[in-house]
Amino acid sequence: MASSSKYSKPPQPPPCFTATPKSLVEDTKRLIERSRGVQDGIAKDATSDTASFASVNLPMARDDNKMGIEAHIIGFYQAVSTDSGLRDASTEAEKLMDDFGIESSMREDIFKLVDAALNKNETLDPESRRLLEKDHKSYIRNGLGVPAGAKRDRFKDIKKRLSEIGITFQKNLNEEKGGLWFTPKDLEGVPEDVVASLKKGEGENEGKVWLTYKYPELFPTLKYAKNADVRKKVYMGNENKCNQNIPLFREAIVLRDEAARILGYPNHAAFRIEDKMAKTPETVDTFLGDLRERLAPGGLDEMGKLQKIKQEDLKRRGLEKSYDGHYFLWDHRFYDTLMLEQDFSLDQQTIAEYFPLSSTIRGMLKIFEDLFGLVFVEVAGASRDQVSPTGKGEDIVWHPDVQVFSVWDDEGEGSGFVGYLYLDLHPRDGKYGHAANFNLQPGYIDEGGKRRYPATALVCNFSKPTPKKPSLLKHDEVVTLFHELGHGIHDLVSRTTYSRFHGTSTVRDFVEAPSQMLENWCWTPTQLKSLSKHYSYVSDAYKSAWQESASNGSASQPPETMPDSLINSIISTRHVNDALFNLRQLHFGIFDMTIHEGSSHDAVEKMQISETFNRLRKEISKLDGPEVLGEGYGWGHGQATFGHLIGGYDAGYYGYLSSQVYSADMFYTVFKADPMNGKEGRRYRHTVLERGGSQDEMQTLVDFLGRKPSTEAFYRELGLS
Incomplete structure (x- = not known):
């Protein structure tokens, strides 16, 4: 992190967060009218004979670019604002935007012109060619391959209802207060x-x-x-929280299946996977089935050891009569943690003392600086006023807790501006409840050939600091932060002509790979050492609080960075109970495929979704639920909290596992021997991250690896080769 004057004046101001409920809706309507005008103009001026990429697709792509500068932030308020009025207006605005998106995607007059432009077979640069082909395919996938009439109208109605369901489902999760x-x-x-x-x-x-x-x-x-x-x-x-989402989830599954069949697909999974790397549901099912078969014996072995620890723990506490031979879902995190403490000397509380949130973030940013040739400059205090378009520093954040960084290339990369990074790290009412990266403004090249720079936000929910302790991260939270920051870096360093392909706008079964690969740095001894700093060294106040909490106040201050013994205890546990963890991921992936691969529409309508979710969990993860106590499989509704399957990962959750194939291959092939190799880091930045979705993702992997990806490193990492 730097504070040099040459990095103090970004060429582009950061976005402002000064919207009101009224302005959000008015701005949305203005953006929609502008876009509709662009499309109407194309339809009026072009004919099938004159249609070309430049006269049809390019004006719409440029309008998309401009739309992203405002629209992403309009929708972002519902995830982060403390003002319920703003959240509601953001939700209303997103519905308006989605309805317009459906209207636009089903304009037959525009589709005919795009079709004519494609058939001209013009010589175009590769990214423009990809845009033209993606646009064309998108119209077909949005119903324009279906003859005009009742079926197409029904498809449009389904798309609108699915949009409403998605927005309401996530709003319910964000605002859950149970x-x-x-x-x-x-x-x-x-x-x-x-x-x-x-x-x-x-x-x-x-x-x-x-x-x-x-x-x-x-x-x-x-x-x-x-x-x-x-x-x-x-x-x-x-x-059993958010039970209002239960009927919404069911309705979404049924409507998706109906829509896919209208388009001529056998089910929703076939429709969704067609344009991903896997191409067919059969490929996904084979991958998940093979992994399940390989992991199952290890999962049973791990559970047997944990069950023994449970039995010994109950006996030690005089509760041996309560042991009934079961290992329950609510047992797992407890006994997994106890095993790590007993068998591997893993003291999570002590480890967390070495990962104060603020210094850990600084350490992570330093890793990205060294690896990718970046410079992060925090925009705080008076400097916020200086960069703010309004002259008020508070206008460039949506909450006082939010940190802002301007991001630059280092001297070796040319010292140019890269974009803005925002960190919103603590929970509050109404806020998005998980950890995610949100693009606020995409990057692209404007009409004059000038670069428009991106802005990206990490939204997480780590514990808040107190007067006696800063926010302290468990190691798994360090991994989560590194993962999401990896998405943020992907978003920042992407260099595409069109916002359509910017950053993480890749196919879903590749998008996790770059972040998953970067998680490996959290398991590297030298990097753990560099990330660590005992919280008693953060400030005099925290030092005093630590001394007061230490036994009799006489204990000597711990070492400033994490001792090797603690680091070794972390490293030694990387694959402990790995099979059970991956079987849990398989449960989510196989459930996702099961509900989206119905043999008939009637079968989908009759599916017992909660029962299917819980039965598959028992069969795949092996852990006992209330069903073994005679309560049946309808005891819980985990799918009602499963935002991924409503928010874009439908028939795509397998991507978390399949992306690991690519991430393991990239790390072991290029970085394992020297994780901080700056030359390879910069090659990775330019070859993989900069490309975004502007070329076929398999080509990106081949360019970086020098060959097609292999599963060998993935299975070796899991101990299954």
């Missing part, structure tokens, strides 16, 4: 700082605390609460 009241005694074993941060009860709940299903409260409880009944209540509550 939880449970517990006494501090109920939460025995949960870290004190977590319990101390919980809302205190009043009246009938005097003496109790309110535990929500937000990650910073949910996961520590499932990992550390000694009382199995408490873990069960929390687990079951989380599986």
Whole structure:
């Protein structure tokens, strides 16, 4: 991270977040009218004889570019704003935008012109050729291959309803406020700082605390609460939150299947996978089935060891009579954590003391600087006023907690501007509840040949700092942060002509690969050392608080960076219970394919979705749920919280596993011997990340690897080769 004056004046101001509920809707209508005018103009001026890429596709691509500068932020407010009025307006605006998108994608007059332009077979640069072909295919996939009439009208109605479902489903998740009241005694074993941060009860709940299903409260409880009944209540509550999403999920599955059949596909999976790297559902099913077969024996072996630890733990606590031979879903995080502590000396609380959020972020940015030739400059204090288009620094963030960085090329890369990076890292009411990267403004080349620079945001939910401790990350949270920052870097360094292909705008079964590859740096001893800094060195106040908490205040201050013994304990656990973890991912992937590969529309309509979700979980992950207690498979509705399958990963969740094939191959082939090889890092930046989706993703891999990708490193990493 730098503060040199040469990096203080970006050539493009950051976006502003000064919208009102009224302006969001008005701006959306203005953007829609402008785009409709562009399309109407093309339809008026071009004919099948005169249609060309320049007269038909290029004006729409340039309009898309401009649209992205405002539209992404308009939709972003619903994920991050503390103002419910702004969130509602953002939701309304997104519905308007989606409806217009459906209208545009089904304009037959424009499609005929795109078809004529494609048939001209002009000589175009590769990215423009790809845009033309993608545009053409998109119109067909949006119903224009279906004769005009009742079927096409029905398809359009389905598309509109699916858009409404997606927006409402995610809004329900963002605004979910469920939880449970517990006494501090109920939460025995949960870290004190977590319990101390919980809302205190009043009246009938005097003496109790309110535990929500937000990650910073949910996961520590499932990992550390000694009382199995408490873990069960929390687990079951989380599986049954957002029940208003249950009918929405079912409706989406049924409508997707109907739409795919209208287009002539046998099911939704065949429709979705056709334009991905896998191409066919059969390829996906074979991959998932093979992986399941390879992982199952290891999963049973791992569960046997964990079951033994459970039995010993209950005996040690005088609860041996409560052991019933089962290993439950709400047992797993607890005994997995206990195994890591007992057998591998992995003390998660001590490890977290070495990963204060602020210094860990600085360490990560330094890795990306060295590897990719970047410079990150924090925009804070008076410098915010200087770069803000309004002169007010508070206008360039949506919340006071948000950090902003201007990102530049280092001297070796030419010292040019790259874009803006935003970090929004702590939970709050109404905020998106997981960890994700959001593009705020895409990059592209404008009509005058000038570069328009991107802005990207990491939205996460790590615990908040307190007067006695900064926000401290568990190692798995460090991995999550690195992963999402990897998406952010992909978004920043992309160099495409059209915003359509910018950054992470790749096929879904490739998009995770770059971030998954970068996770390897979180398992490299030298990088863990460089990322670490004991929180007692962050400030004098934290040093004093640490001394007060240490036994009798006489303990000597820990080393500033993580000791090798702790680092080794982290590295040694990388593949502990790996089979069970990957079987969990397989459960999600196989469930996704199962509900989207119905043998008939009638079969899809009759599918028992909750029962299917829970039955597959038991069959694949091997862990017991309430079904073994005679409650049947309808005990929970996990799909109602599964935002991925409504938000774009439908018939695509397998991509998290298939992308690992590519990420493992890239890391082991190029970076394993020397993870901080700057020459290879820059080659990776220019060969993979810069391309975005502007060329076929398999070609990108071949360009980088020098050959087609192989599964060997993936299976070797899992111990299955």
